[in-house]
Amino acid sequence: MSLPPPLVAAPDLVLHAAAWTDVDGAEDDPQGAAAVNVGGTANVASLGVPLVYFSTDYVFDGTKREPYVESDAPNPQSVYGRTKLHGEAAAGERAWIVRSSWLFGETGQNFVRTMLRLGAERDEVAVVDDQRGSPTYVGHLAKATRELVERGLPFGRWHLAAEGDCTWADFAEAIFEEAGLECRVRRITTEELGRPAPRPAYSVLRSEHPDAPQLPHWREGLRECLQRL
Ligand SMILES: NC(=O)c1ccc[n+]([C@@H]2O[C@H](COP(=O)([O-])OP(=O)(O)OC[C@H]3O[C@@H](n4cnc5c(N)ncnc54)[C@H](OP(=O)(O)O)[C@@H]3O)[C@@H](O)[C@H]2O)c1
Numbered sequence: 503m504s505l506p507p508p509l510v511a512a513p514d515l516v517l518h519a520a521a522w523t524d525v526d527g528a529e530d531d532p533q534g535a536a537a538v539n540v541g542g543t544a545n546v547a548s549l550g551v552p553l554v555y556f557s558t559d560y561v562f563d564g565t566k567r568e569p570y571v572e573s574d575a576p577n578p579q580s581v582y583g584r585t586k587l588h589g590e591a592a593a594g595e596r597a598w599i600v601r602s603s604w605l606f607g608e609t610g611q612n613f614v615r616t617m618l619r620l621g622a623e624r625d626e627v628a629v630v631d632d633q634r635g636s637p638t639y640v641g642h643l644a645k646a647t648r649e650l651v652e653r654g655l656p657f658g659r660w661h662l663a664a665e666g667d668c669t670w671a672d673f674a675e676a677i678f679e680e681a682g683l684e685c686r687v688r689r690i691t692t693e694e695l696g697r698p699a700p701r702p703a704y705s706v707l708r709s710e711h712p713d714a715p716q717l718p719h720w721r722e723g724l725r726e727c728l729q730r731l
Pocket of ligand 1: 518519520521523524538556557558559586601602603604610611
């Protein structure tokens, strides 16, 4: 007896967020990272339907001191950044390439949840103070992405990140303040932290498209996230 073909509805749109996101681990396994971030994206693109590919501020080298816009030349410094950039190309012509930064939300592993845990356990945490970016609440990114698609804005690169910018240490202090945790932040350098993969020292993203969806300030995103936790 032969089985009937599986009932699979063709999607109208794919939101492609899956990725190898272990930035330090990618340095030791570039092929593994490329298989997921480039090969995986090519698989998704082969469906032939419009695609949103979530990309990263780590495609930039961080040498600029004013916000990166879509027409700035990428120059990734890490394996993760390089594979995400090649993933942008693999996403094809019918794709919105949504670059965002420093994502946090009420679920999953992220900086806010880590700081809430450490802040409740310790009197002090050491946090990097020489990397500057825009912490972006995933709820705000989701709304902006929806707007991009529903307004029928053109395919291509879009920088969608929160308003404002700060260092990781500033962000940690804001988290403790908003959450009412008595924990000090000891400001350290990237070198002191000694992570294997290089990170951009500056990776604030802004859009040069006049009609780009706007995201609220990162502090507003933080408050909204904490309310939902
Ligand atoms: N986090 C950030 O600050 C940031 C900034 C800019 C852009 N982005 C981009 O935003 C997206 C989401 O990031 P995130 O931080 O939310 O990542 P995450 O928490 O690590 O989630 C990545 C997801 O990808 C899935 N995945 C990994 N390898 C897969 C594979 N081979 N097949 C199927 N699924 C696979 C994982 O599934 P399992 O849970 O089953 O492993 C996980 O659900 C990524 O594309 C990332 O590059 C992130």
